[in-house]
Amino acid sequence: MLHVAGTNGKGSTVATLDALLRARGLRAGRYTSPHLVDFRERIVVDDRPITEDEVVAFVHAHTANAERIGSTFFEFTTAMAFDHFARAGADVVVAETGLGGRLDSTNVVQPLVSAVTSIGLDHTELLGDTLDAIAREKAGVFKAGRPAVVGERDATIRHTLAALGEAVGAAPVRVIADETTLSDVAVTPDGTRFTIDGALGRGALATPLLGRFQAANTLVALTMLDAAGDAWRLPLDDAARALGAVRLPGRFQRVGRWVFDVAHNPDGARVLADTLRTVSLPRPLSALVAVLADKDWAAILTELAPVVDHLVLTAAPTAPPNRVWDPAEAQRFAASRGWSAELVTDFDAALARAAQDAGTTLVAGSFHTVGDAMARLQVDPLAR
Numbered sequence: 001m002l003h004v005a006g007t008n009g010k011g012s013t014v015a016t017l018d019a020l021l022r023a024r025g026l027r028a029g030r031y032t033s034p035h036l037v038d039f040r041e042r043i044v045v046d047d048r049p050i051t052e053d054e055v056v057a058f059v060h061a062h063t064a065n066a067e068r069i070g071s072t073f074f075e076f077t078t079a080m081a082f083d084h085f086a087r088a089g090a091d092v093v094v095a096e097t098g099l100g101g102r103l104d105s106t107n108v109v110q111p112l113v114s115a116v117t118s119i120g121l122d123h124t125e126l127l128g129d130t131l132d133a134i135a136r137e138k139a140g141v142f143k144a145g146r147p148a149v150v151g152e153r154d155a156t157i158r159h160t161l162a163a164l165g166e167a168v169g170a171a172p173v174r175v176i177a178d179e180t181t182l183s184d185v186a187v188t189p190d191g192t193r194f195t196i197d198g199a200l201g202r203g204a205l206a207t208p209l210l211g212r213f214q215a216a217n218t219l220v221a222l223t224m225l226d227a228a229g230d231a232w233r234l235p236l237d238d239a240a241r242a243l244g245a246v247r248l249p250g251r252f253q254r255v256g257r258w259v260f261d262v263a264h265n266p267d268g269a270r271v272l273a274d275t276l277r278t279v280s281l282p283r284p285l286s287a288l289v290a291v292l293a294d295k296d297w298a299a300i301l302t303e304l305a306p307v308v309d310h311l312v313l314t315a316a317p318t319a320p321p322n323r324v325w326d327p328a329e330a331q332r333f334a335a336s337r338g339w340s341a342e343l344v345t346d347f348d349a350a351l352a353r354a355a356q357d358a359g360t361t362l363v364a365g366s367f368h369t370v371g372d373a374m375a376r377l378q379v380d381p382l383a384r
Helices: 010-023 052-069 073-087 131-141 155-167 213-228 236-245 266-278 297-307 327-336 347-355 367-377
Strands: 002-005 028-031 043-045 092-096 113-116 148-150 173-175 180-188 191-198 201-207 253-255 258-261 285-289 310-313 341-343 360-364
Touching (some): 002 213, 010 028, 010 092, 043 073, 052 073, 113 131, 131 155, 155 173, 191 213, 258 367, 266 297, 297 310, 297 327, 310 327, 310 347, 327 341, 347 367, 360 367
Parallel strands (some): 002 113, 148 173, 258 360, 285 360, 310 341
Antiparallel strands (some): 028 043, 180 191
């Protein structure tokens, strides 16, 4: 198993690893969370999701034991995923943590290699309210005697992560920023091009995923395979060909005049805003935004407002009742800053309003927001 933790970039790194491993002819399992529309998106082998019948069979067989020991939903789902990967004969599995790392349900494995992609302020009520505290939780995925990869670019935080890896006996500890340089990063409507030079060699690469940060995420995936050893290492020429198959729903995903991005914390919103500045999209650009109440929604709006022409604020229907934000409060906040924003409480009406007269409509703020919009617009996250 290849194990990925991090505040942002986990999904992109997992998707990239999945494509690279499948290009080698391996039957790769993929475990991600949360899902957008269909629960089965979380558990995939060889690009095929677990079947509905398999989900039902596992639930029937194991619910009683799960209730007896007090398993959480995510613990139960993780057990289902690992069981499915074994039954489906996966050659290798790529798994991302659900939250944090040290205490995450996925952290029961002895991986081929573990990585922390990045550190940001998110889930602070559970992981701590400083970058250092969050780094210590994420670094819990590092294991003695197993390679550890650090993708974080900030010098202070990456050195903290490296020290934590060394402290538990991870070997080797690969700090990407100290061994490989990224240059010539260019974001186009078709993806992201960049050049790497260092421990993996020198070469020009391209990923279909959009955003400057996707160059760094690709480099995390390549370094993980390199650290895992000769059996997993992929020459850059082979990697360049395989990267064309990378796909990740809900991350600057363009479908006609719509753009879907799950940006659900300030760092994610900052990256989204940077990509919107880089990629020329038809205007006007309207954004439907619904954020969860426990996120720093003011900071998210502050990142997005300058790069869109109009905000439509609403609430996602599938958001948990205890996490639904107050879009009216958000509208008052927007008005106080002079942004063009309106409140539309009904989600379906908000979708229609955001698309009205817009050259491009962005849907962002949470997995719930993007998933709810995709369901209504009949966009299938599993379609290729």
